[in-house]
Amino acid sequence: MAEEESPLMKALPPESDYLTYLTIVEYNLTQENLPILHKVLQDQTLTTNIGWDLVHLLVPHLPDSEQCLQDVARLGNPREVILKVTESLRLIEHGESDDAPEGPIDALAGATDSRARAESSTYPVKTAPTESAGTRPGSSQMVERPPPPPLAVSQFIALLSMISILHPRIKTKYPSRFLSTTLQAILASFSNADSHREELVLAIVKVVKSVMGIQRPALPSRRSSGMMSSAPTVTADAVADPEGTVAAAAELSPEETAMQLKLLQSFVTHVVEEYMLNLPGEDDVPGMAWCSRVMEKLHPERVIPETPTFSKRFGEEEKLHRRIDAIGQIVTLAQDLKLTDKALLSAARTVEKVPAATHDEDEPPASADDIPLSRLGSLLLYTSSRAASILYDTGKLASNEPFALFPDHQDLLKYCLSSPAHGTGTLGTEPEALVDAVLVLGIVCLEHDTIGEPESDEQFNEYLQITALLSSNCPSPTLRGHAHYLTTTLLRSQPDDNARLAFIRDTLEHCPFENLKVSAVGWIKGETIEANPPTPHSHYDQHEPSSIFATSLAIDSLAPFLFPSLHTELITAPLQDAWITFQTNVSFYLSSLNFAYLLLCAKHLHSKLGVADLWQNTDIAGSFLQPLRDASARFKTGMDGSGGLEDEKTDSAVAELSLLDETLERVTKAVRFLNES
Known part of the structure; x- marks a missing residue:
């Protein structure tokens, strides 16, 4: 059908009113018509009037409809469109498998020739310029391209790309009200995602940078990571907010600026919590394996020869290296948002008083002080900074907030894990990434001799009881080993041998865990040998x-x-x-x-x-x-x-x-x- 004969062209206003035209678009929207719609949407007046109703029609057609959605974000009414984008984010059905064509699968199942099967199962093959393209124009080579992401991933990335355009366009006295609702929708959708989470993290980083006007580009992911970039950057200019006023366009008040910054800070801490606490724990790789990688860095002599180290695995295995890329993006973003170690550590040690279930998402916060950082997300970000200072020799540790085993690390053990005294009594069953993060902070303190001074023997014993229980209860053998190292090393550092004996006796007498009593036997054996040399x-x-x-x-x-x-x-x-x-x-x-x-x-x-x-x-x-x-x-x-x-x-x-x-x-x-x- 010629472009002039398309219903999308023939019914353009004033031939029909906007509502009628929207109905025509709905009934004639196909993949073939998307280029025509893209051309039609360059009319700012038309897009302003119907753009927000097009969002839910275009999202199912991604990635082909990406250009049209960008048009709506640039030219539509930003206040109306942002509401539809937020709604669409919450409606993304993560985990729903795309309908794959049956032809290739059947052909592959019937193929008997090994070469035919290999060729049928490879990635789609494309051409790319060769290294000698400069001297031999037109020369190309075959390259493999990964398959397209699931529809839900494309929808998430495209909608966040729209938000990057929409939020800067909104000129109102209180843009934080729009931002609060939008960030909640992004987090809710991200929480439901079960694949390609690193790509989603990259899209989140880009949208936060766009909202804050941060010019520094996102850190490039390494080629080996396999991370796909988010939606392409739009070069065309977005139009002004049609509902904006001169007063609204004026410089925001300090209170409003502080509100937006705190919203984004809180959002980033919740994103890192959601991402890290749901990392898969297969192959006994707990989270970022900070404990193991730090110990390999500090004590290479303890590495078993000819065995793959965690550091090597994170450098070479794609699925693990993608974690480093994602966390690196988030940590850099947190620094851009001025999230200090002091603020993160304070949030990590704060006991939440109001249950999250009582929070009304529709009610925006009244001030920046009403916006809490995620307690566990703050801990994870703080830990990343401490671990990086050792793993990558950043030298940042010396300038960090003072942190010692007593009382700082002990507080984190009590408030961030399910310790018997302050939690549910399920110590050791928390997400492996969380246990790894808490333990590595203790190991770093030991290595830098920042023990602090326990107020009493009871406080010292309480600390050891928690780490000893971790060495018994953690499903991960790797984490159990690190918890045992922390417990044993700290126990041996106690100068009062009567206090050490009391803890060993208490463990043997009262501990119900057989493997922990085995550790206690090891402790008394070590004390006996050291105190009685031949x-x-x-x-x-x-x-x-x-x-x-x-x-x-x-x-x-x-x-x-x-x-x-x-x-x-x-x-x-x-x-x-x-x-x-x-x-x-x-x-x-x-x-x-x-x-x-x-x-x-x-x-x-x-x-x-x-x-x-x-x-x-x-x-x-x-x-x-x-x-x-x-x-x-x-x-x-x-x-x-x-x-x-x-x-x-x-x-x-x-x-x-x-x-x-x-x-x-x-x-x-x-x-x-x-x-x-």
């Missing part, structure tokens, strides 16, 4: 007070918990109950047996720690070793024939029982050393 240093005896771990007091006080009586739990209890108890505590039993073996074999400990008296008085052989030996035989019998544990007989279970028997045999043979000392 060849004592002469200056130690002359000038240093004797450690409690160099006497029998420490071991005697811990003996009932290190070597508990197990007869009731493993022998007299019903077989199934005894087996469950054994499975739950087998690692602790083995750790205690290994510690007993150390005490028996290290002859220089016998007299100093009274090991012989300990062995007899606590009846370790009768109440701890023998029940374990009898329980092993009981379980093996139960697994054979019809003993009741047939279903529990697995290779790992048999291996555990064999390891227990071997360890018991080693300890029993080592008892003879008590008679030789």
Whole structure:
């Protein structure tokens, strides 16, 4: 059909009124007609009158309708169009898979030739100039282009591109009222997205820069990241706000300027929270893996040779490098918005008093002070700054807000995680990115010796209890290891050996987590070895007070918990109950047996720690070793024939029982050393 014959051209006002013409557009809008509509929309009067009603018609036709939407943003009534754009953002159906053509899939399924299948499944092939194009005009080469993003992603990016044009056009005394509603819609839509989130972050960064008039371009993403750019920049000028007045166009009041800045600051903190706390945790990569990357940077000697480091993975794996790109964009934007470390740390340590459910989105804030930053988003941004100072040698750490383990990091542990005292009691089950961020702050404090001074032993123990629980509860083995390192290092830094002993005893006596009790056995083993070297240093005896771990007091006080009586739990209890108890505590039993073996074999400990008296008085052989030996035989019998544990007989279970028997045999043979000392 010729352009002149198109209904979109023939029905143009004054041939029809605006409402009638809008109806004609609705019934004749096709992909083929979009270029005609683009031409029609250059009429400012027409677009001002119908533009806002075109938004919901054009969005489903993206990306082909992108030019028309840009026309509406430039020439339509900005106050009306922004409302439609906000509404459309909330209606985006993220997660809905696009209808893919069946032809290529069927053809691929029937292809038997490997080359044909490979060619059918590759990215769309395009041409691009070669490196020698300057000397050989017209020369080109084949290049692969990634497939187009899902419709929902195209819609989000296109609508945000419209907002970048619309908000600067609105000339009103209180533009923050429009901005508040728009930012809430963007965040709500972003929260529903389940793919291409890095591209959405890039679009968000661009729209915030546009609203604030920030001229610095967004940081370029590296080629390996695969991140697509957002909608192309519009070169045509946007027209003035038809409803704007001279007074509204005048310079905004300081209060209004502060309001807009705080809205954007708050928005950025909520975006980083939404993005990071929903990062996938596959392959045991918790969030940005800040803990692991910082430890690799500070202690390269601890890296296992010939194993891929987290730093290398984030540099080479596309999906991980995209995270660095996205966070880098957000952090730079936060700096442009003047979000200081002091403001971020203050927000992270603030307990929210009003539940979010009571907030009315339709009611704009009355002042900048009424706009809170996201508590967790502020923590994540602050952490990014601290981690970057080490990972990239930015030198920023020295100028940061003073931050120490006590009380700063302890406050974050209590208020940003679900600690038993201040949260839901589900410590360790928070998003991995959050746990990683909190832990790395503690590790940085340790490495820079910014411990601070706990007000009391209770405060010190409370800190250790939280980090110890993290080392037990985190699903991620990597995070458990870092939490254990933080706990152990801080415990060893406590100069009062009585305080260290009290914490170890409290963990052994009251902690319900078997792996944490294993750690406690490791702590007392380390203290015992350090306080009792085989060849004592002469200056130690002359000038240093004797450690409690160099006497029998420490071991005697811990003996009932290190070597508990197990007869009731493993022998007299019903077989199934005894087996469950054994499975739950087998690692602790083995750790205690290994510690007993150390005490028996290290002859220089016998007299100093009274090991012989300990062995007899606590009846370790009768109440701890023998029940374990009898329980092993009981379980093996139960697994054979019809003993009741047939279903529990697995290779790992048999291996555990064999390891227990071997360890018991080693300890029993080592008892003879008590008679030789």
